[in-house]
Amino acid sequence: MALASKHGNHDLYLAILVEEAGDQEAALRYISSLALDDALMHARKYGPGLMQQCPEETTALLKRLCVEGIKEGLNVTVNDFIPLFISDCDSMVDFLGHLASSLPPTSLNSAVLSTLLEYRLYSWQRSVDPKLRKEKERQVMELLMQEKAEGEGDESSQQALILCQRAGFTPGLLHLYQQAGLYDQILSHHLKAGNWEAGLQACRR
16 A cells, blocks of 8 residues: 555555455545546546445535536546436435536536436425425426526427426426427416416416
8 A cells, every 4th residue: 555655556555445455434535635637537436335335425525526627627527426326316416416506507418407307306206394395396496497597408408398297396397388488288287287267377478
């Protein structure tokens, strides 16, 4: 380990720490101390084990590395880190939500934003507490409006529409119908729900 560290052989140093010593926390600290591009590379490689042993600290590190890397113009592929959170909805929302709020949406590709929308919708679906559910609804709507404000294309809007339909997220559906000029869909939605007054209001608009 001393020789690997002296000669800057980070991969060998981490391999000894993780595979032989099984010390994920020390590996995390070592990755944190590396230059940004090296830290990103090794965070990708050792991310699964780090997430398993110290998820909160690893999530915090990945947030910092991705935001700093993108701001400094490094070739950061956020999609590479998404599989690390695939089985943890809250961590996925936390990670991608931090990136979305810390960076211009143009820095994140449509697939990343769609993943964030999908997991926010899933989080909204499983919320039982009315107050928490309302807050999660606000977060979903905020993301939908943010995407439109940044000029996301038709493909992104179509994907958002599919996700909202699948989740049964009515506020998002009506918002997207309105944006796309699908007034017949708005009217049809209200009439199917027996909400005649809302249907009349849609016709007036």
